[in-house]
Amino acid sequence: MVEIIKYKGFDHIWQYSGPWLYYLLAAYISLPILAYKLLPYFFHSRRASTRKSVLILVLGDLGHSPRMCYHALSFSKIGYDVSLCGYIETRPPEEVVDDLNIDIVPIGVVHNVHSLPFVIFAIQKIFTQLKQLVKILWDKGAGIDVVMIQNPPSIPILLIVLLFKLFIHRQWKVVIDWHNLNYTILNLRFQNINHPLVRLMKFYESFLGRFADLNITVTKQMKKFLINDFGFDKSKVTTFYDRPGMQFKPAENKQPRKEHEIFQDVKNIEQYRILISSTSFTPDEDFDVLLDALELYDKSDKSTTPPILLIVTGKGPLKEKFVQRVIELDYSPKVIVKTAWLTSEDYPIILAQADLGISLHTSSSGIDLPMKIVDFFGCGVPVISLSFPAINELVKEGNNGLIAEDSTAENIDKLLEKVFTDETLLSRLKEGALLESKSRWDENWMSVLRSRFVNE
Template sequence: MITLLIYSLLLCILGVGAAVAYFFLSITKYAGPPAGSPDGDVSVQVLVLGDIGRSPRMTYHALSIAKHGGKVKLIGYLETSPHPDVVNNPNITIIPLPNPPRRPPSIPFLLFAPFKVLYQTLHLTRLLTHTLAPSQWLLVQNPPSIPTLAIAGLACRLRNTKFIIDWHNYGWTILAGTRGRAHPLVALSKLYECFLGRLGDLHLTVTHAMARQLRNPPYSIAQPMLAVHDRPAAIFQPLSPSNPSARAEILARVIPDSARDLLPSLVAGTTRLLVSSTSWTPDEDFSLLLDALVSYASSPTTTPILAIITGKGPQQAHYLSQIAALASSGRLPPSRVRIETAFLPFADYAALLAAADLGVCLHMSSSGVDLPMKVVDMFGAGLPVAAFEGYESFGELVKEGVNGRGFKTAGELVEVLGRLFGEGGGEELEGLRRGAVMEGGRRWDEEWHSKVGMVLGVR
């Protein structure tokens, strides 16, 4: 009952935000219809209620619009450095959102959430209805859906702006991963997202499976919808066969100092380089990879592995302590498997993928119909993958035996590692690499312009 009351308060806050929007609109000098730039170019506001630097798909949207002559206002948090091409593009203006206050550990999430939403609602409302001039299009990432869909949808209706929702996943299924699907908060979030999701004039999805779901109940979206698969950016490139020394040069630059002693064996191929990018959150079960590596290390005949794990997240410290304990106990001997962590600049991360032997993806789709961007990047760099396969849309990206291998358990992952890194596995691994290069050949701008660009009317 308390949860329902708190969440009802949250929804009331959104109602207050709507009233505030009407107020600001009534006094703003920007109450007229949207217009393009003075020279007639398309104008688009791109909104992500998250860190711009860690929102690659929205970054790529902005870059593609700008590349084809559109004027972009890219709105979001500046927690990490945005892509350099965004910063240096004269057609893109970054509009930073103020970071909401952090939740004190002593205050429960359910008590703090309404105040965070109120803070976001007030700032978004003022920005979208008062501070910024109207644009022809407003492109919004979902999730998060609260309060983004309500405020953006209202602003678009009031300012005669076309509303595009880019569905990356569902907010309510992500919440269900931590609260359980039976939780009343999840039920209310689902109702909110399904209802307000229909406000979009155009819907983009990351998979065909997601588009099919959104057409049917409980979403029942009737507006135009395009499946726009994630594609790698130009920075992700496979190694050139014409430059045989490139891999050694990359490894010398990006390998952590604590693993420098492995450089000769990495270059020679007697130690295999495994890379995994993780957000260190519950929806990516790192214990799967950790258990698999412990099992792999128990055999004295397997090829040694250096595993580099990139990314930041809330569970990182927890797993790092586990890794240290396993190494000190002898269950993860450094002579068999060594695990290092890194948080690399964008260019170095792309180079690391190109130089690695295998990528591992632990993404577990909360909705069953999204896809991990990290695998797209790996394919762009020509890196084959071993990926968790327990969701419907998996086959839209990873083709079993062509560009990667799937697994559902740590035991299955051990089998994949043993086969690909074992005696005679080199030929299969090279075949998967060729498949990865082929899959990564179609790039983002080609995918984007043939679908989204045609709708927006950019050149």
């Protein structure tokens, strides 16, 4: 016969437990709290130093990340020790390399050598970068006051930095420098803002970004977006416009047109108008429209239009396609197109020789600005830019450049003819660009950002 056991609850446990059970429960509840409080001190002790330190993280090539390199130099000038971490595909500017306060820490580049599908390669890349970032943050984190992150990319860097701050280094001040929006760049691949991966990326950026101590944006429109659409605290968002470094300066003469190898095989180079653009050859810049415009310019019967030498600097996934298209178009000597991968020292020298710059940046978000135009203005070179919502914050129509509201080849051709045949207009645009060249990074940084990192 089965004996039925009557449930008596927990009363018998409390009856015979004594005070030890209360102590055990108290310890059980308090241990996680104690671990959270004591973990940072258990693993790391803060180094004794009178100097502050900043860790700048860039999941990109430092040699072609001028804004982050300029940040590093500015922190150095206000007495910070700087660890500048990123890819070393090209040599960073000499002033960064030579600065004794700046320690350059390489991050390995992850290439899709096995031609894996996008999602699989993305997962592999994230885990590889995660391992590298954890090592850097673990080794460098103990003495750091400020961690600055370039965004995009935000995966996995934003999450791992915030987790380190939450559990280990709560003295960190986390700063995100917003160059663009990661989810809009991802959307260039899917062309569907409601795609699950795009929506996940948007949630990731908008949710985690709120935990940063400071968000720096490159435009006022981006600041407005982060506050209104992402729900960021207004007091934690500030706009800091890009400004050129001191290496970008107007040319005193056009002598390098004869001396530099890029010009040496161009006969009668002094007769050519030099048009320049820089790019990473990515889908957010449609160079076909420029090449088509140059084809129209080439076939024009107007004898008043001068010949053009177009120099396109940079490298990227679509460069081979660009070069092949140039070969197929087979321009006459009236239009010469050259591509160049210039060092950080040569780039401003060649840029300063240009009569006009052109930006085909359309902006995946519409609220960022191309650094290349800032560099053009630093060298006193006016620009033609495609139109998008934030461009008016940089290019002033008819003053320092022209904005192509209609981004067709026919319109670009008309603008090129207009600028290169109207000396009065070109002179006015150059004066506006020269005026822009007087506004420099150092003065702007000290005015806008210095007080955020220095206790007076």
